[in-house]
Amino acid sequence: MRRCLVALLVVLSIVAFSSVTLRILMEDVPETHIIKALLPEFEAKTGIKVEFEIVQYMDMHTKLVPQLMSPECQYHVLQVDNYWAGEFPAAGWLEPLDEYVKRDKFDLSVYLPSMLQMVGYYQGKLYMIPMYNYAMGLIYRKDVLEDENLKRKYREKYGKELSVPRTLEEYVQICEFIQQNTELYGSAMQAQRGDPIVMEWSNFLFALGGDYYDEKWRPRINDEKAIKATELYIRLLKNGAPPGATAFNLDDAFRVMSQGKAFSMISYNWMLAQLNDPEKSKVAGEVALEPMPGGVGLNGGWGWAIPKNSKHKEEAWKFIKWVESFEIAKKRALMGGAPTRFDVFTDEEVVQRYPWYPKVMWLVMYAKPVPEFLYSAQMIEIVGRELSLAAAGEKSIKSALDTAAKELEKLARMAGLLK
Template identity: 25%
Template sequence: MKPAIRSAARRLARATSALALVAAAGAAHAQTVTIAMLNNPDMLELKKLSPAFEKANPGIKLNWVILEENVLRQRATTDITTNSGQFDVMMIGTYEAPQWGKRGWLAPMTNLPADYDLNDVVKTARDGLSYNGTLYALPFYVESSMTYYRKDLFAAKGLTMPEQPTYDQIKTFADKLNDPSKGTYGICLRGKAGWGENMAYVTTVVNTFGGRWFDEKWHAQLTSPEWKKAVSFYVDLLKKDGPPGASSNGFNENLTLMSSGKCAMWIDATVAAGILYNKQQSQVADKIGFAAAPTEVTPNGSHWLWSWALAVPKSSKSQDAAKKFIEWSTSKQYIEMVAKDEGWASVPSGTRVSTYQRPEYKQAAPFSDFVLKAIQSADPTHPSAKPVPYTGVQFVGIPEFQSFGTVVGQSIAGAVAGQMSVDQALAAGNAAADRAVKQAGYQK
């Protein structure tokens, strides 16, 4: 081989090996961000739009773990408490963020870029995800609860839904509208066991019936007259006017029933409005009416406050990349992307003041001002007419609530399914709640 050719060959070999090193370095720098995500429609939309984030950030690859609500909570809690670092981004809520932030388990959401415009994020949402003034998660959407109903079915029976219904009125409507022979049920409500499934809703019923989880000395109150009245009302209503198998229905199952025209009424999260009013996703989009969540003896705690939010566990090895993804998925720009893809009615609700100022949103979402007011008026510091030693409307803001709240949820689901009486369910629940706070040292 001639010297010139040999020299060229060596140069080529050197260049090729240098390119290989660059490629290897690039591959080494490409970070995988593993996301523990809820399987609700808004979150599935996020996954659908996420290639835009990967395209803008070629060094980051997203790995999605999409889970049913109860499973997500279990997996996220196990991961964070064992410090295993399985997830880089976790979808958590207003229950977990302050508690986990307090324990140093989450990376603070500080030093956000100026164009993120944190002041545009609804203050109630920021406060609910903070501990001691430090923000530990960014809200993906914020919700309260409200009443949905079928305007056409109400009109056919000559019924009028008040702006602020009472539970007695809801029962009267459900009795008149229940028509199983036509596949329509008077009311759909959460029955699936779980502290964030059936107990989120049931606790608001208990609150407005004048009940509370604990008295000021942390004695469980589940066998009180208010709990018995509230839970008996709920169980009887579902048994008489609800769909079959109601004890298996959570948010997603009831959303499917309502959007396919099977429910005359549904009391649940305000976030469902965007789906029910979307003609592509709802068969009854032009027939949906809305009202406030019902009250009974007090308005206190009658409608909840919740945020599904995104947080970075301290155990994550890719914290900067994870934070970058969270900033993108909770940004104004992301809201614009959803509006373009699904229409303004379907954008994540309750998070940004600017969304509620958009004429396009107001026009597409007739429920928008109503929802914002419900979110801003829910008061986690006064969830009951009687004084309580905890905060939280639809949950008790202590770490032990996850376990005893789910135990109570299982007992109440058992009462809906006819496996036990309400009295038996509440006696078992009361014992579990009392035992948990006693062991944790809360009881005075």
């Protein structure tokens, strides 16, 4: 009798949700397609249908904001980039998740603290559940560094061994050397104006100990470390990157690297699984991952959230619980996804397939995100604009960074953060 009652409740639950369709705006990256392939499992289990609207990153913010400001959001679950992890909750657009977590005993302890801090909590309240990471590091060709002829030439020129670079200056030097002495580009760069150039350049900034703001929210983006980082970045663009790299986004950079035309790239760790896939890459088995030369790189990630103005909050939470369950999170990882959970990063089967995942976990734990506040998106636009002008030679590096610093100070003042 008891079993029959439980079965009846399950059936009634499925029937109740069967008329619901959740719409989710998703970025066109591998993780999205991995989850999309698993959606039939969720639909069969719950009766809830899920529709992904898959777009390029540059279109996401402009699509989301009007919906979040409307009486009712047409997207029932949100994929929130860490760039917006301060803006969206500060604007009151996200449903707090603390009560959902408490009610359903959803275990947050399995997530890396760096991910929960970046795409979880905002001012002490939980608004997001970490979805996937895109901590950045150095992806490079092992076979190139092992080439005996190159090693000899490098030793003759610089008096030291050709090996994985440990400083930013050494990385730029090695890329220039490889571009001068082989048919390869030194680095498959993504220097397109806006988000791509900012993402890549931030690794140079953080590797040298620089930052956007100091602890009192005064801009640091034009100090000596930022100037040196920008000098090295533009030097690499000019001497170690493909022609036209100032118009490249991550897809363009991946194409160059996967076709075997470059030695390296400063990129998202999840690229490694794609580059080691023989069906997608000519350099499968020859690429490896290391932390950003000289220091930590950029941390980035996405979180799941529920719009405050959604009419399907319970169904949205049911989807988040499913997609973030250990079973599904592990399946995503085995399919080449980018985990956010300790237990997935260290799972025996996952590590057997992707031996570099423990190293990725270290990257995610210690990488540094951009500042998250109400105007993070505007900050990225400003810095991207000024970096592009400097890279094109239309402004000096100092002038570009000084302009960025003045505008970043205004943003911090508007947000009430400047002390």
